[in-house]
Amino acid sequence: MELRGRATIRDVAERSGVSTTTVSHVLNEVPGKRISEQTRVRVTQAAADLHYRPNKLAQGLRTQRTGLIGFLSDHVSTTPFAGRMILGAQDAAAEAASLLVLLNSGGDPEVEEREVEALLERQVDGIVYAAFYHRVVTPPQGLRRGPAVLLDARGVDGEFSSVIPDEVGGSRAGVEQLLAAGHRRIGFVNNQDDIPARTLRLAGYRQALEVYGVPFDHSLMVEREPSARGGFDGAMALLSGIEMPTALFCATDRMAMGAYQAAQELSLSIPRDLSIVGFDDQELVADSLRPGLTTVALPHYQMGQWAVRQLLEQIDAPESQPTHALIPCPVVRRxxxxxxxxxxRGLGGEPQPA
Amino acid sequence: MELRGRATIRDVAERSGVSTTTVSHVLNEVPGKRISEQTRVRVTQAAADLHYRPNKLAQGLRTQRTGLIGFLSDHVSTTPFAGRMILGAQDAAAEAASLLVLLNSGGDPEVEEREVEALLERQVDGIVYAAFYHRVVTPPQGLRRGPAVLLDARGVDGEFSSVIPDEVGGSRAGVEQLLAAGHRRIGFVNNQDDIPARTLRLAGYRQALEVYGVPFDHSLMVEREPSARGGFDGAMALLSGIEMPTALFCATDRMAMGAYQAAQELSLSIPRDLSIVGFDDQELVADSLRPGLTTVALPHYQMGQWAVRQLLEQIDAPESQPTHALIPCPVVRRxxxxxxxxxxRGLGGEPQPA
Known part of the structure; x- marks a missing residue:
């Protein structure tokens, strides 16, 4: 920033009557330099009087650290989760007096390589490579040149540290909400997209059934696009069957919103006639539905925080092995x-008490 | 970033058989230096072979520009709009080969002053100060020390350039959708919070009625908290009156979601028995409702873009006067x-054709 009348180290030296070297030693707290307490106070006071700020840019050249962390993401705008992920990353960076430098590639691999270059040119201390939904990625080549962590993504070969949500555990906990309430015929409106969440949330659904000794019934699962429309269609298909499920587990909150609309269409009251559990905890949706939607939260804030903390550790210890974290997805009861x-219940056979 | 085996300017000089000064002149395209085409090609080739990247940090010290733009925000995570605002800012920064440095204050004025300091220490070329909903702000003192633009906010005294949404125009256009469809008894479920949107959206509502010669009827307006719950309560109040409105204009999409729930409660079909228009275009909500919600979009991407473009202009011309922009809020028809x-209609008197 071009400052109006910005004070220089020379101004501080002049005002306190010492050399610029002494000012630098005092203000940078250089160890092993003998400087009298009196001088220390005089310099600090002069710096405060003049609103002097050391030039971090020049400091960066000396220490080989800039306190800048690159945050490269694909589709920052396509989910409302972006904010919480970025906030977690920011808060962790702030703990280390570092700042995030944000770049968005729009998912184009060529653009990504260029952006990694741009970050490296800025001498960032390391790079967080963030996906805005849990994905398996081929990270840009440039990431290999220094500390890097994958956020909400894992690499094809495990070369980079990474953090992803525990989809299986979250899904299992969500379905267990329904099992514990006594449900045994639990429909699953899954996401049809070929992404990790699809198979992992199904795995969690199956695990929960297994714990309760309920056999997996293929006719209780449908796959649709992850929208309210898809959820509506999927729920209508399941609820129009001969043996209607007493509860639905929906792979996303938007799909659960569609399931609410299907219940309305069929004059089923929630939860009296039909229980529903979602996934994501998209606050705008889950909290706004009537009744409020019990769902499983994606831990975006925690993942953002973990990624930056891990990156800072790797910056301090560049030879350390990559670490892979699974962050729990807690149930949010509404x-x-x-x-x-x-x-x-009569249609679906006698449920056992939980 | 601590690079493994990173090439220096010395390596490029050695490989191309010229001095480091010549390498610097070639790669930085210093004007007025006579360098043969042959040398130019040799140096460029050597730099490419070695993956040499000039040190932008050192360049920043020379040019007094770092290509970094500070982006200081209050509550980055509380709205799903954050992503689009940041994306617009990023895209505009990218046009000028600049990068955003992100900081979040959580709205605490003391933290804000410190964060402005942190950005100034990093020698950012300028600062965007972003609110995540349209607010009147007292910007941090530190912003005065260089180019700064307020995003989705205006300052109390107009000292800084600023960009906000055209709430009045958007609101008017939204209500005109209902008037043009023939509605004359249009209820307004307004936000009760003391923020600019409340008075400005009311002004737009009144302007639209005036254009169509419909007198403002105070009994058709209620104010509630800006949630689905508030929208539900407000809509129930209006729809339970003696002269029920034929349409509702809701100050936010979440409130409109609550109005849908009220319609369901009263067995009113949308739009057959009741038309509804929202405000915000929160895609997750507006697009997921059944039927899809006609609403007014907040132009977050465009505002983010405008703020950074304006900031870049001010960086080039620091003495220019502050500019204040109103960005249109377009109607999204569903x-x-x-x-x-x-x-x-019988209850509310004969409507005139539009």
Whole structure:
């Protein structure tokens, strides 16, 4: 920033009557330099009077650290989660007095390589490479040239440290909400997209059933696009079957919103006639539905924080081995889960008490 | 970034058989230096072979520009709009080969002053000060020390350039959707919070009525908290009156979501029995409702872009006067607006054709 009348180290030296070297030693707290307490106070006071700020840019050249962390993401704008992920990363950076430098590639691999270059030119201390939904990625080549961590993504070969949500554990905990309430015929409206969440959330659903000794029934699962529309269609398909499920587990909150609309269409009251659990905890949706949606939260803030903390550790210890973290996805209880309805229960066989 | 085996200017000089000064002149395209085409090609080739990147940090010290733009925000995570605002800012920064350095204050004025300091220490070329909803702000003192632009905010005294959404124009256009469809009894579920949007969206509502010669009726307006719950309560109040409105204009999409729930409660079909228009275009909500919500979009991407472009202009011309921009809020048409219902119309008097 071109400052109006910015004070230089020379001004501080003049005002305190010492050399610029002494000023530098005092203000940078250089160890092993004998400087009297009196001089120290005089210099500090002069610096404060003049609003003097040391030039971090010049400091960066000396220490080989800039305190800048590159944050390179693909589709920053396509999810409302971006903010929380960035905030977690910012807060962790702030703990180390570092700043995030943000770049967005729009997902284009060529652009990504150029952006990694741009960050390296700025001498960032390391790079967080962030996906805005859990993905398996081929990171840009340039990331190999220094400390880097993958956020909400894992690399094809495990070369980089990475952090992803525990989709299986979250999904299992979500379905267990329904099992514990007494449901045994639990429909699963899954996401049809070929992404890790699809198979991992299914794995969690199956694990939960297994714990409760409920056999997996293929006719209780449908796959649709991850939108309210897809959730509506999927729920209608399951709820129109002969043996209607008493509860639905939906792979995303938007799909759960569609399931609410299907329940409305069929005059089913939630949770009296139908219980619903979602996934994501998209606050705008989950909290706004009527009744509030019980769902599983994606830990975006925690993942952002973990990624930067891990990166800072790697900056301090560049030869350390990559670490891979799974962050828990906690259940957020609202009002969409109740016991199975008697009317419907008759169709699906006697449920065992939880 | 501590690079493994990073090439220096000395390596390039050695490989191309010229001095480091010549390498610097060639790679920085210093004007007025006579260098043969042959040398130029040799140096450029050597730099490419060695993956040499000039040290932008050192360049920054020479040119007094770092190509870094500070982006200081208050509550980055509380709205799903953050992503689009940041993306617009990033894209505009990229046009000028600049990068955003992100900082989040959580809205604490003391933290803000410190963060402005941190950005100034990093020698950013200028600062965007972003609010995540349209607010009147007292910017940090530190902003006065260099180029700065307020984003989604205006300052109390107009000292800084600023960009905000055209709330009045957007609101007017939204209400005109209903008037043009033939509605004359249009309820307004306004936000009760003391923020600019409240008075400005009301002004737009009144302007639209005036254009169509419809007198403002105070009994058609309620104010509630800007949530689905608030929208539900407000809509229930208006729809339970003696002269029920045929349409509702809701100050936010979440409130409109609550109005949908009220319509469901009262067995009113949208848009057959009741038309609804929202504000914000929160894609997750507006697009997921059934039927899709006609609403007014907040131009977050465009505002982010404008702020950085304006900042870049001010960096080039520090003595220029502050500029204040209003960015249009376009109507997004979906399926929630239709002609007034005959059954209800009888109560509210004969509508005039549009």
């Amino acid at each position: 009002e969409s889960v109740g016991p199975p309805s008697r009317a419907v | 399926e929630s607006v239709g002609p007034p219902s005959r059954a209800v």
